[in-house]
Amino acid sequence: MSAATYTSRKSGDRAQTEPPLVRWLLIAIALIFLTLFLLLPLAAVFSQAFEKGLSVYLEALREPDTLSSIKLTLITAAVTVPLNLFFGVTAAWAIAKFTFPGKNLLITLIDLPFSVSPVISGLIYVLIFGLQGWLGPWLQEHDIKIVFAVPGIILATLFVTFPFVARELIPLMEAQGKEEEEAALVLGASGLQTFLRVTLPNIKWGIIYGVILCNARAMGEFGAVSVVSGHIRGMTNTVPLHVEILYNEYNYTAAFAVASLLAFLALITLVIKSVAEWKVRQQLGND
């Protein structure tokens, strides 16, 4: 046995000592698993969407209800992503560049929304702003609608996408240290100049990585938004909620046509994410 492993050692570059047969078997199992679980669903979305031809596909996308759901999703992302980006950069600056008691607790709390069920993420806002909620009666008196309206959708989306930028930037900025910023300050740069000219170029790809994932989740969130939306057609339906309605009405081709937009978004996200990941690795390797 050990003689056999030695011969295969010589042919491999690293300690790749599994016999070729085992190696190819493992690769085959991995690829079959990935194809069955990941590639097939992805292919199915597009296949179902174009099943009845391009004109039916485009027809489904031109529906007024579809267009209004796209508009709402874009508005939601346009509000939530910049807010969470600003928070992410601010939090990463405080956490990565300074030492203070309670830092680990703060990091755990920032990650908290990831471990809460999306349904609960929506429910908590119903409990505060809903009719039976804390602020419900007051809001009704002043005719302000938050839950079952656009502000509720934005709040729930803010919650579920809260950690994305921060959790990407904190380890990156910790790894980069603060010598470069200190040098800039000693040389007479102002705080803002230091951030814009020294820190920002260093964390550029980290920011892109965080923002692209934050955006994908903001546009694709279903559970949390479903609880607070109220499902008013053409009013409070985001794209994922519209997909659900079309599907439940047995309008499969239209459901998959709209879903294909989200699948396309997912593909773009994966490409940009891979590039950003590669750039961040490269940057850290050069330091």
Next chain:
Amino acid sequence: MKLFKHHNNVLPGFGPTLGFTVFYLSVIVLIPLSALVFKTAGLSWGDFISTVTAPRVLASYKVTFGSAMIAAVINSIFGVLVAWVLVRYRFPGRRIADALVDLPFALPTAVAGITLATIYSPNGWVGQFLEPLGIKVAFTPVGITLAMTFIGLPFVVRTVQPVIEEIEVELEEAAVCLGASRWQTMKRVIFPMLLPSILTGFALSFARAVGEYGSIIFIAGNMPMVSEITPLLIITKLEQFDYQGATAIACVMLLTSFLMLLVINLLQKWSRRYAD
């Protein structure tokens, strides 16, 4: 704030950035979450217990946690295999396979849900081959496990992958020099090094599956007592304006999440001990 400041730190902006971080965290996350706890505290202990232990609710825990457990086991086995293959072997399409692993993170859950339900329905791409074998996936608890496996896979792969990358080849060489067979090296040297990360990935995948909603409801069938998951039950109660019931069940789920978070943090500490 001045008190906390590191004495020889010349960088500006600690006070404002930390202040804003804590403020935004409180407004968006902590205060809303505490609303759930306060609402539940308004219930009497007896009401709370009878709500969260009603037969239909207990059945939903069984379906949710049972399926999540099976999915996490499947993901641990195949996730480690995929991570190993991606790090150690070179083959055409490896980069694409690597990028594809993150698909469940990027694909909206509703899209995953309707797609899985379509593929595994009796006349779907995969379902048509399972149907003659008497295997029903869509609209049964098997479908729930399938959807949970889909959304949980990246957690195991992405937790184990960097640990495999950092294994020093010298350790394997030393084992071979000492006369170990490849199987022995795998079992005695590599597996113990990977174990903390495998368990972390398992816990992350389990935690995600327990809370998952969007990708499951389309394929589950949602029959009370049989294939109804707990998050769906919360929504059902809300739609019936049973706010107290929804809140009580949500509180149980939130406590479970906190418990899982604690376990995951401890596991990560354990894995870091091996990394150094």
